[in-house]
Amino acid sequence: MLKPKSNALRVVEATLVKITKIKKPVSKFVIHIVELWLGMNCRYVFSNMERWRKMTEKSYRNAFKKFFEWFSFNFELVKQHGGKEIIAVFDPSYIKKSGTKTYGLGMFWSGVRQKALKGLEIGCLAFVDVAVCTALHGEAVQTPSPKTLKQQDKTLVHHYVAIIKKRIDEIKSLTKYLAVDGYFMKKEFIQPLVKQGLHIITKARSDANLMYMYKGKQKGGKGRPKLYEGKINIKQIDKRRLPCIYSTEQMKVYAAPVYCVLLRQIVMAAFIYYGHKEMPEIIICTDTTIEAMKMCKYYGLRFHIEFLIRDAKQHAGLEDCQARDEQKLDTHFNIAMTVVSVAKVAYHLSKPKKQRGAFSMADIKMLYMNRLITDRIFSNLALDLSCRKICLTARLVKRIYNQSLNFGRICT
Numbered sequence: 001m002l003k004p005k006s007n008a009l010r011v012v013e014a015t016l017v018k019i020t021k022i023k024k025p026v027s028k029f030v031i032h033i034v035e036l037w038l039g040m041n042c043r044y045v046f047s048n049m050e051r052w053r054k055m056t057e058k059s060y061r062n063a064f065k066k067f068f069e070w071f072s073f074n075f076e077l078v079k080q081h082g083g084k085e086i087i088a089v090f091d092p093s094y095i096k097k098s099g100t101k102t103y104g105l106g107m108f109w110s111g112v113r114q115k116a117l118k119g120l121e122i123g124c125l126a127f128v129d130v131a132v133c134t135a136l137h138g139e140a141v142q143t144p145s146p147k148t149l150k151q152q153d154k155t156l157v158h159h160y161v162a163i164i165k166k167r168i169d170e171i172k173s174l175t176k177y178l179a180v181d182g183y184f185m186k187k188e189f190i191q192p193l194v195k196q197g198l199h200i201i202t203k204a205r206s207d208a209n210l211m212y213m214y215k216g217k218q219k220g221g222k223g224r225p226k227l228y229e230g231k232i233n234i235k236q237i238d239k240r241r242l243p244c245i246y247s248t249e250q251m252k253v254y255a256a257p258v259y260c261v262l263l264r265q266i267v268m269a270a271f272i273y274y275g276h277k278e279m280p281e282i283i284i285c286t287d288t289t290i291e292a293m294k295m296c297k298y299y300g301l302r303f304h305i306e307f308l309i310r311d312a313k314q315h316a317g318l319e320d321c322q323a324r325d326e327q328k329l330d331t332h333f334n335i336a337m338t339v340v341s342v343a344k345v346a347y348h349l350s351k352p353k354k355q356r357g358a359f360s361m362a363d364i365k366m367l368y369m370n371r372l373i374t375d376r377i378f379s380n381l382a383l384d385l386s387c388r389k390i391c392l393t394a395r396l397v398k399r400i401y402n403q404s405l406n407f408g409r410i411c412t
Helices: 008-017 026-040 047-052 057-065 069-082 148-150 154-165 169-173 187-195 292-301 306-316 327-350 361-380 391-405
Strands: 086-096 105-111 114-129 136-140 175-179 199-204 208-214 228-231 244-247 252-258 267-274 279-287
Touching: 008 026, 008 086, 008 327, 026 047, 026 228, 026 327, 026 361, 047 057, 069 136, 069 169, 069 327, 086 105, 086 292, 086 306, 105 136, 114 154, 114 267, 114 292, 114 306, 114 327, 114 391, 136 306, 136 327, 154 187, 169 187, 169 279, 187 199, 199 292, 208 327, 208 391, 244 267, 252 292, 279 292, 306 361, 327 361
Parallel strands: 086 175, 175 199
Antiparallel strands: 086 114, 105 114, 114 136, 199 279, 208 228, 208 252, 244 252, 252 267, 267 279
């Protein structure tokens, strides 16, 4: 049966063409696994993959052992379908995992449970399209176990910096800003990346040591000119030195360049008051030329990586992998995250802005599950969608095929 190509298949093929030095068998497997991943409606383990498609369990295991540059694929996807204004975002995510022999197994922080749990962790690098407010996957890198990091004389922060440094040239070709949450307000994280030419947007602590910039008249004579004047009292900021740049009933924003003692440099800082709260949230950026409201917007967009990870966990089996090998785990994590990005590009970003609704990964998975089942039934019945001998029959077959694809979907 000659079946029409799906939107996701067209997106994957167009992206693979842009990647140089990719072998044909590898390209065919990537296309195959993305369609399978979108259509499976069960746990994403090798035995289930065999049940849903014609390859054997052993074939899938062997394929997952082979290295594929997923970052190159996702980077091309972002370049082709991302907008003009893009920011990079980074966030680690806890992955549930039992057993004792899995690579990287250890105690990692779970944001959901608000405590350290036994399992795995991945560092997720993504890119957010500012215009459409959505994140596309870049790369997922597994965090070594705390024991392994200690043997290498490294910390978690050193590992996170290494992930971003490895892709620094590609990131800088798209944006000069990296948005991260308040955990990364550390000089060990920020300073190495600033030296590489990347500006960091993050959230400062409520007791951050910040100082006002001195704008008065300088005294004559010897000595260094006066640069800073007094520590900022977070509970009662001086609103003459920190002008109000935005004001509504729900929110007020005071912003200006200040000196950060921790980083030993001048940063742009925004003090955001929500409602009647007395203590502000403090957003900072190492680029002092950035507009304060744009900085706040960029930090708010950082949260879209959480939606990307959520969809991968709920609908793409991010936590389902039963493999214990480092390379198989890496392949599984990146396929799960990449499939969500491909679905966004194929069925969300491809629509005109006025016609876009909320992105629903569940709805797209329903479409592809229907497609897998329908293709199998039509193939067994020898029904050909390309038949032109009997026009009436051809139209009937195509109508039945399309009705089968849209069965149970929200958006048809």
